[in-house]
Amino acid sequence: MINTVDTLPAFPWLSLMVFLPLSGALLCLLHTRSERDCRWLGLTVAVATFGIAIWLFLSQQPNASGWFCVEDIEWIGRFSIRYNLAMDGIALVMVLLTTFLQIVSMLLAWPVRRHVGLFFALLLILESGLLGIFLAQDLILFYLFWEVALIPMFFLIGIWGHNRRHEAALKFFLYTLAGSLFMLLAIIGLYVIHGDQTGHYSFLISDLARTELTLRQEYLLFGGFLAAFAIKSPLVPFHTWLPDALSEAPAVGSLDLTGLLIKTGVYGLIRIAFPLFPNATSECLPIFGTFALVALFHAGWCAYHQDDIKRLLAYSSISHLGLVVLGLAAWTFTAWQGSLLLMVSHGITTGALLAMVAMIRQRIATRNLQKLSGLWAQAPCLSALFLLFALASLGLPGLANFSGEILVLIGTFQTRPIWAIMGIAGVVFAAAYMLRLIQRVLWGEPTQAEVADLSPREWLILIPLAILTVWLGIYPATFLKPLETPVLLALGGLP
Amino acid sequence: MSSTTGSLPTTAPILFEDYLALGIYVGIALFLVAILLLLSWGLGHRTRSRIKNEPYESGVYPTDNARLKGPVPFYLVAIFFILFDIEVIFVASWAVAYDRLGWAGFGQVSFFTLVLLVGLLHLWKTGALDWGPSAARQNRKNQDIP
């Protein structure tokens, strides 16, 4: 086990981490004149935030209940809403993923030409929102960051997106916000029930988890939270917004969307929905598992039939998320670790693939599989990296996704062998559509006379991603270790 | 059912008898109106002709437009009269009890009169009291309002 400490740091590192990007965003908005400054400002802030995250990762030891840092002050006394940020192992891993991918996003956003200051400001606001989601322990604070993370994505899709961007942005926003409004209602409902019961009103997750609920209440409130999380994740059958949003979003937007934003849904399930409503959860687990399997197959099938690479990757994300939820539904230590690891590795591999799609599109001006062909002959370095990420995404042993997937499947086998067997069949689907992608893009006759290979900026984006992909495949223990205590605690909550 | 103490008649439930007198009254009123109308309709002399429909049965034909244009100042003065005249009632109600109301009452009625005075001044200066075309035209010339 990890060594534990008695006292946590007094300096508000978490607040600094959350609000650093936001202040950077304000600077960007005030200083839209100079595009160059905005780019460098965005990158600097992203690197600094990542630096804080790494520093916390390396220097901090968790206390006995698994927290690395805790900040807690009163915010709105009238409703006993608290400004409570805290970081445990799960949050730490998500924070690392977020801050890292934001650096990649900044670099990837370098060629943006229209409204540069606004673009980088929105990216930074998004980062603040995401970090807040992963760290907030008070439900109202959580809801606040939940919406804050939503708004920049709406603009990113709507302003810099492709042809059908207006509809995609509206669909994305209405869909996810409608879901989160139900979560708000459930939050209020739970707050009132808890307060009436104990006489002590609170929005803290740890307090609310102690509420005595009837099964009917649990189901109603659980449904409210599920509406938000299932749409965001997105679980089948609430997944239809993702392919549209993803294919219309600009490169950076789609990277953040798949890499980070949809992870918040699963994170919410783990962090909020499951611990607050243990009885409803344990009764719903078979349903989750079933829908996860449906997602795995349905999305895999859809992915196989897509010609637009981005839509293919969108369905592949839904399929991967299905596997993540399958692991959660299995409710074993190994499967949960696998699920969380798979979230991270999916964020990195799919993020990398989306970045590469953007690079290819800059060169060949298409994302259509029917029109792409024979890239290997012209741009070998680009193609090699594309192959690496695609293979990682289909779950080749030794690369990122494999370690997560195998843990999920082993863990699931312990309690639900049938699910595990079907899950393996689902993974084969992934191999099918990924191989089709590789075959169409890399092999065959070249379509264009000349295609430039990777530029230094693109090397800078892809090399860290490639290193992480291999690292996660060979030595995932680095990331599994901080997950141990929180996962054990979370699973202990089930009767 | 009605309360035996009789202290509060309003607490008693509404009875039919309470409204009986009202009902009879309304009935008689309607009856009278109906009778009068019916009588005049039945006994009256009726003729139907074109001349009957003219405004003046005497045969004088109406000339000119029915809409007469009156100068606006008439209306204005009429309205001002109503405004300021009604306020006299308030002053009168103070006047009958001025000795008992004392200085406080005097202060209040003074404030009230002051409000009226401000209103009058405003009317005066905006030219609402000016009479005659020359003054109005002069006024309009000074205003740059469309």
Added chain:
Amino acid sequence: MDNNLVQIALQNVNMWAIMPSLILICFGMGLLLINVFLPRGTTKHAVWISLIGLVVTGLFVFKGWGDPQYGFNDAVALDNFAAFFNITFLVAAGLTILMSDEYLRREGYPVSEYYPLVLFTTAGAMWMASGTDMMTIFLGLEVMSVGLYVLAGFFRNQVRSNEAGLKYFLLGAFSTGFLLYGIALIYGVTGSTRLTEIGIYLNAHTSLLGNPMTLAGLVLIAIGFLFKIAVVPFHMWTPDVYEGAPTPITAFMSAGPKAAAFASFLRIMEYCFFSLKPEWTAMLWVLAVLTMVVGNVIAITQTNIKRMLAYSSIAHAGYALVGMVAANEIGYSGILFYMLAYAFMNIGAFAVLVLAGKKGEDNLTLEGFSGFGYKRPFLGVAMTIFLFSLMGLPPTAGFAGKFYIFAGAVKAGYLWLAVIGVLNSAVSLYYYLRVMVYMYFRDPLEDYAWVSMPVSVVVSIVIAIAGSLYLGIVPGFVMELAKLAVF
């Protein structure tokens, strides 16, 4: 005349209870006098004097906080409840006056009588909030309404403005008739116009509660106020009046007088008819749902932004009514908070419209807003904040307000009402977002050169932004005040 009666009447005067509105009236009258001695068309002084008047009044309102003053035989009360609402009115009036001068000049009506009228209207609203007698409330309502009739029809050469003024006047007079009839019936039943006395009397004589006269009185009084609040099905006048009236007046009407009507309505319902709570909450439940649904659904189809905001203000009245249905401490104080929040965000949105509109305001359509956010970054950001606040997204005032009110509803057990409210918020997202879609996702139009940025309007927008964000990010203090303000 009975000597004692006169003495009692004089002892109970207590000028402190009406001091804020008295000061406002004095400023209005003084301004009226000054106006006539200055050449026509000079208006700057009027803006300054009105603002000073509002600030001085505000100081006296603050003085009354925590130290309730009752006067005129308890016909007027300057308690925390009234003080909180008074602040709302003063904020609304101040923001309105700040944006008016430029607007009136552009539309060709630089008339200084406008400002005293706004002040008188505000004073009327303040009487409504502090009236604890049917007659004082009625007096306040009339003072407020008469001023508003004139202001709505202020552009006397514009047909739309005339229509607005006349429509507002006729329907307002009609609703006043209802109200007065209701007051008469209640007086007939209880023998009093004093709110507390009516309440005590009705509570003591439970057999009166089922009396048709009482119920008719209750319903007629409610209708009188529901007209002013523009609750469906008494909302028909709102879109036309809001569209036709001068934009600053529309902004003011949607925040100030609406809050005033809510204030008296709340007081009457809680003081007089608390014994009939199950009845009137059931009635308002239906009306709240209708108001939210109709307001939001019709707003979706609007292409004129001013009209869209008019319908959305109907929907917002519906949200606030939810707080009345809840009829508990959280719901009531939620209304207080919501009205203040709404004053900031809605008047802010209208202030942006004031700057964005051309003479005649034909360009305030969705198409006319294409690419507005790029050509006018400040106005774009401001409008974005106001729209997010109107949608009810954190961290803005609108979210805090909606949260407050829905918390009250859930606390009172009206879960389904809260669900309907939340669904309606989801519907409202669509039409607010569409403005943003046009502002940011479309290419700019060529002719944005006409947008000038006068300081006074910018100040009002900045204040509105500050208010919207302050009430959203750190609402704790104002929420505490709202809690202290309800009975």
